[in-house]
Amino acid sequence: MAITLMFPAIHLINSSSALSSYGSFTKSKFKSKIIHLSLHNPRNGGSSEFLTHCSIRPNTESDSSLENRNATPGHNSNSDVQEPDQPSSNRNVKFSESSFSTGLVFDLGVKESWDGSEIGSPVVKRYLGDEEERWYMWYHGSPTREPNSDSIGLAVSRNGIHWERGGGPVRSSVDTGVVMKCSKDWWAFDTESIRPCEVVIMSSEKVKANNAVYWLYYIGYNSEMVDNNNPMGFDLQNPERSRLGVSSNKVYKSLPGLAMSQDGRHWARIEGEHHSGALFDVGSNGEWDSMFIASPQVIFHASGDLRMYYHTFDAANGSFAVGMARSRDGIKWVKLGRILGRGGGGFDELGAMNARVVRNRKSGEYLMAYEGVDGKGKRSIGLAMSADGLKNWERIERRMILKASECGWDSIGVGSPCLVQMEDEWRLYYRGIGMGGETGIGMAVSDGGGGDIFKATFTRWTGFHRQE
Template sequence: MDSATLSPLSTIKIVNTLLLPPLQKSATLSPPKPKQKPLLLRIKSPFLTHCSAKPHTHKDNATNGEDLSVELLSSRIEDEGEAKPIPEQAISSSLISRGLVLDLGCGDSWDNVEIGSPVVKRFLGDEEERWLMWYHGRSGKNPESESIGLAVSSNGIHWERGIGGVESSGDVGMVMNPSQDWWGFDTLSVIPGEVSIMSSAKLRANSAAVYWLYYTGFSAEKLEFPENFPFQNPERACSNSSKSPNCFKSLPGLAMSQDGRHWARIEGEHHSGALFDSGQEGEWDSLFISSPNVLFHGNGDLRMYYHSFDTKSGCFAIGIARSRDGIKWVKLGKILGGGGEGAFDEMGVMNPNVVRNKRDGGYVMGYEGVGLDGKRSIGMAVSSDGLKGWRRVNNSKSVLKQCEEEDGWDSEGVGSPCLVEMDNGGEDCQWRLYYRGVGRGGRTGIGLALSDGADLQRFQRWTGFHI
């Protein structure tokens, strides 16, 4: 890594084990309390250069499949206030039995047209557990624009959600809209990529901690894809048979929050506010940067996995960038491309989700594979160091594909994987795989599949609790 390029932030502490107590809003970080649609501020990145602390290691408390250096900020889950759920749309037991855990919002809710891109975090306390899911959604009132919302759960199965924008730290619902700054990279849509909880000595002196949200921002700038490009905007679930689809440029962004609900954008080095730009002409990622998934490897070593479309190979591909402070990034290149002829991911790989395997310390990547026919399935790859040598598992076959029932809620494709390692303290651990499913007519939902113990080669859709 070029030390001259990166201005190191004094050691960042990452806390991924306990749900932090509600925090007082600060005039610097938190936007005004929204009435309907969340308002967001933009903050210049030098604010973060004042953070400093040395993390301690508590491996026994990690809960998200990542062997992180963490600091224990709380011994239990504090009450964040009562969430405000809304009634779910009627979901048949047959749909639930095939894995659906979150359907489209009802009525005039902010997510009644499309949902996807789940980012799921599990937090443990002394006597309870709490789950948070950030995801994107679209409504009939604004069908061309995606926003980010939050749902909560006590078991990762039954979720509480909101109709509109959040108002308090106990609310659920829409938490982030596209930017209203005309020059911004995220004026059209915002989609979550990863959420981490970080703190610093300075912030902690005020009993504060912050959520860091890495997200994909879309602008109205249209991209020119090859004439035979058979897909619509790569992040959107519904494919388009048109040979001239409207595809918009995307770049990675960062926002911070004290409660996971009210977000303030952090301006990156790019003139649009993005963390960094797409590649130069001729480079594999010259079209766009999408789905930033950030993993904390160690002190001064954060890694971002993202995807783009390589025009030379005609396939989606996944690349990696590294950072010392989570804001300034150096791209290292492509690490995974399309599969071989006839493979489920022949047209490429996208939407990576990388976690640290607590059993062996290696890295696991769930990704969305694109077939020659445009169908989406989920594949898995592993690496010993998370940088190179990524190897597909399951003999290069998908670990989860669309259901075989014609009327199934995810019969058209599955993607946007999010892995959660359920550590039972022994060899008999299990992985949960949250994913976006697409059914007839492009209807979307969020589902759950389970591994057979620690085996990553095959996942079965959740079929209910077994007593």
């Protein structure tokens, strides 16, 4: 099924060849390979330095909770969106049974792959097919040979725990792997790095199609440096890099972008009003968001009412802060200002960043999982609530819901939260950083509270094996 985009300026994803056929554009074939999902890390010589002196018991839980169903977030969540077919028979999934890494559900790719140096920014969605559920995870990865060069990739799963990944660009609507690379247009805002922030299923009068389409909100970076007026005692980076010594204390300008797809794999960039193709610009000198715009996460509130939550570093206050913008069509945005800044102390003393907002299906209130930064720059995950999603955001009494482990693969910090509401529990997907700056994507599950997130505690998943 082809769709025609009605905007005057549309740019297909730049890669080794064009990605998709939209309107009069022609689809090109890609060479790609699928690699086994293996949590073996060849850079560590097959060992797991993070498990030293850790005692982690095997998982004793069943998978019965995985049968819970929830509707897809966003407008027209029941629309006929093209879902992936059954995984191909050549996509064998391997798991080790020799050791455990609590919480880890998705590790670095193999050494020479596009995501072998760093992974993060998980955007996890649960979709329902005719006979089964299907999980998608968009995430960013960077290769070992070019650790500063990000791509956006897609992994799929049947239960949100065991994921299939690809080692190269996708070729069809059932492939996994790289789905979007940096722009090659010299004037664009996303020439140096890109990271996914949110995927919403939307219908639009701007798109001629029989079905709804995926809208990807992402962040793009270019080579323009911004002044780093950071009085704090930690390196301020944008984009952030977990590897020690990579892009240390450098701040590049980043702006929000939008792309559309009918299968979640082949994306067409939509040009925004900014001259670089971004949706909007940073604030003027002296404004709180004048350095950069990062992590634009969008939710559909009602017809003609979309809300975007993003963060920046407020140089005047020396802290990270979350703000929001509002739109009628998801393309033209009006900023509303800052909504969450530094805490009174503790884990978010230096502010909040990488906010992810969801609407509680049971109570209707808005929940914000965010990455808190303490006085030394260490990251944990906290939770705030608002009745209408616009103002009066309040941190819950037990503000920190997940912190770095005592030892393990995520002992340095946790962040980039992504909440998924199940029927009787919540899942929290997150990026973890371990010794040496190695990253992975983990999952914690709410325990107790009967689905009430304010009464529950989050416990790292213990049922995934890591290969020695």
